[in-house]
Amino acid sequence: MNALSKRWRVSWASAALCLWACLSAGLSHAQGADGPMTPFGPAGIPLEERILTGSAQDQVAITATFSGSELFVYGAIARNRFLAVGENSPEIIIVVRGPSSPIMVRKKDRIGGLWMNNEAVRIAAAPSYYAVASTKPLPEILEELDDFTYRISIDRAVLIAGVPFSAENPANFREALIRLKRQSGLYRNTPFGVTLKGGTLYQARFRMPANIIEGDYQVRVFLVRDGRVRDQARIELPVRKEGVERVLYAAAQETPFLYGLLTLLTALFCGWGASELFRLLRR
Amino acid sequence: MTIYLPIAELSVNALLIIGLGGMVGVISGLFGVGGGFLLTPLLILIGIPPAVAVSTQAPQIVASSFSGVLAHWKRRAVDVKMGFVLLGAGIVGSFIGVEIFSYLRELGQVEFFVTLCYVVFLGLVGGLMAFESVSALKRRRNGGLVTSNAAKRRRWIHKLPWKVRFKQSKLYISVIPPILIGFSIGILGAIMGVGGGFIMLPALIYLLGMPTNVVVGTSLFQIVFVMMFTTILHAVENRTVDAVLALLLLLGGVVGAQFGAVLGARLRGEQLRLLLAALVLTVCLVLAFDLIATPSELYSISRIEAG
Numbered sequence: 001m002n003a004l005s006k007r008w009r010v011s012w013a014s015a016a017l018c019l020w021a022c023l024s025a026g027l028s029h030a031q032g033a034d035g036p037m038t039p040f041g042p043a044g045i046p047l048e049e050r051i052l053t054g055s056a057q058d059q060v061a062i063t064a065t066f067s068g069s070e071l072f073v074y075g076a077i078a079r080n081r082f083l084a085v086g087e088n089s090p091e092i093i094i095v096v097r098g099p100s101s102p103i104m105v106r107k108k109d110r111i112g113g114l115w116m117n118n119e120a121v122r123i124a125a126a127p128s129y130y131a132v133a134s135t136k137p138l139p140e141i142l143e144e145l146d147d148f149t150y151r152i153s154i155d156r157a158v159l160i161a162g163v164p165f166s167a168e169n170p171a172n173f174r175e176a177l178i179r180l181k182r183q184s185g186l187y188r189n190t191p192f193g194v195t196l197k198g199g200t201l202y203q204a205r206f207r208m209p210a211n212i213i214e215g216d217y218q219v220r221v222f223l224v225r226d227g228r229v230r231d232q233a234r235i236e237l238p239v240r241k242e243g244v245e246r247v248l249y250a251a252a253q254e255t256p257f258l259y260g261l262l263t264l265l266t267a268l269f270c271g272w273g274a275s276e277l278f279r280l281l282r283r
Numbered sequence: 284m285t286i287y288l289p290i291a292e293l294s295v296n297a298l299l300i301i302g303l304g305g306m307v308g309v310i311s312g313l314f315g316v317g318g319g320f321l322l323t324p325l326l327i328l329i330g331i332p333p334a335v336a337v338s339t340q341a342p343q344i345v346a347s348s349f350s351g352v353l354a355h356w357k358r359r360a361v362d363v364k365m366g367f368v369l370l371g372a373g374i375v376g377s378f379i380g381v382e383i384f385s386y387l388r389e390l391g392q393v394e395f396f397v398t399l400c401y402v403v404f405l406g407l408v409g410g411l412m413a414f415e416s417v418s419a420l421k422r423r424r425n426g427g428l429v430t431s432n433a434a435k436r437r438r439w440i441h442k443l444p445w446k447v448r449f450k451q452s453k454l455y456i457s458v459i460p461p462i463l464i465g466f467s468i469g470i471l472g473a474i475m476g477v478g479g480g481f482i483m484l485p486a487l488i489y490l491l492g493m494p495t496n497v498v499v500g501t502s503l504f505q506i507v508f509v510m511m512f513t514t515i516l517h518a519v520e521n522r523t524v525d526a527v528l529a530l531l532l533l534l535g536g537v538v539g540a541q542f543g544a545v546l547g548a549r550l551r552g553e554q555l556r557l558l559l560a561a562l563v564l565t566v567c568l569v570l571a572f573d574l575i576a577t578p579s580e581l582y583s584i585s586r587i588e589a590g
Binding site: 064101249 | 583
């Protein structure tokens with residue numbers, strides 16, 4: 001029921017957005033933003049741009065039948081005037097990140113003929129989920145310095161610093177972490193994942209796989225011009241276990257003894273029930 | 284039909300898990316073992332974190348063994364005194380096993396150590412069983428005398444002090460061997476996520492010389508209680524017992540076990556044992572291959588819990 005209403009909300013939002021997009025595309029065309037006619041002069045007023053953002057969901061619920069989710073992020077760029085001839089649309093980068101935690105990366109080595117974990121590197125902080133979508137590939141639109149300052153690309157989000165390493169080549173461990181996370185669909189990078197319409201409206205879809213963990217997720221939207229971040233907006237997106245999942249997880253963490261006992265009683269009851277049932281059936 | 288597991292934190296196909304539970308249930312009912320030695324590696328294979336697989340195994344074993352204990356109890360085929368000796372030692376062992384498991388988890392060697400334990404014990408037990416049942420089948424074919432040197436092997440056991448009489452087993456032996464057996468199986472159960480039936484049965488028969496008719500009941504009696512204790516310990520100590528996974532497994536498991544028991548009644552003992560030996564050795568070889576062959580991915584990641 002919940003999922004259904006969410007789907008409705010998404011499609012409602014996208015329908016509204018489409019309408020909006022059509023209207024504004026028509027408008028900008030009529031007023032000739034790309035054409036020779038420019039009602040407002042380019043030179044006089046310096047261009048100011050602000051980014052506005054929203055998402056179709058205000059939270060993601062992990063229920064018993066959770067099989068992943070799609071996050072729909074949309075928004076618009078507000079300006080103090082229309083774009084003049086020769087002024088390009090800005091680029092948009094959207095980053096969705098899950099809660100960070102330290103992670104241990106281990107590497108297997110052959111020891112005495114058997115493969116076992118040997119070297120280990122502790123990654124100080126790695127997001128549990130990290131998705132970057134942009135209007136163009138990141139290296140083309142973003143300078144190193146701003147990538148570093150705002151921690152935008154996946155490489156900047158995974159921090160290795162601050163711990164002594166026993167391993168010979170700790171960078172390999174970080175790469176391995178990113179590779180493994182990519183393979184399980186938790187780290188994703190989609191250049192051209194953001195569509196910008198009429199220079200003002202943008203939207204992007206993010207796939208959140210079934211193995212995401214709960215926590216406070218964050219959606220950050222960057223407006224980029226000439227390789228520099230000019231404005232940013234963010235929204236919080238709580239991801240929570242709900243219903244049975246919530247109850248069980250909380251029980252396991254807060255009252256582990258009772259939780260274990262109840263699991264046991266269920267097991268005993270099922271074992272007893274099955275044998276009784278089959279005895280009845282055999283008669 | 285996918286279901287999200289709250290503790291393992293991933294979603295699985297519910298039917299696949301029920302099917303796995305059912306399949307292992309049939310095997311456990313057929314051979315009178317818990318089936319943990321099959322289920323744990325299978326769960327790890329489909330992506331359940333090893334720590335969760337091992338500890339969730341415990342309530343599953345409780346469920347599938349409990350109906351067996353009830354049946355044996357009604358037939359008075361449980362040596363309660365022996366059961367309690369094994370149980371007491373088993374609980375101490377289980378306690379230490381869970382501690383070792385936590386320690387290994389910190390070291391990041393759970394997977395390696397569990398796999399190694401499996402290879403060693405499955406290899407040993409499977410090999411022994413295969414040898415015994417092949418020679419039993421041969422003897423039957425030759426029609427020769429059934430000679431056993433088990434009694435000779437047991438002589439050293441009778442030299443140990445603290446002798447106790449176990450009436451139902453018709454034994455007068457030292458309590459030290461049963462304590463040692465119970466203790467080691469408690470440890471193994473906690474670390475490997477197995478009931479230990481496949482080790483306990485041969486140990487009780489060949490080492491202690493217990494009569495076969497009370498062996499299965501007594502071993503199940505011990506396993507149920509030790510696994511109950513292990514479930515609680517894993518839940519409290521490691522917080523890795525996944526109730527949803529357990530429920531799915533035992534739904535399939537308890538039904539499968541009943542079918543297995545019916546099927547088992549139609550096969551001869553030696554054939555059954557040879558089959559089980561083949562199964563045990565196959566699992567052993569597959570796991571051994573994992574340890575020896577060059578893995579396709581050398582790196583692995585694990586979350587460090589806050590605190």
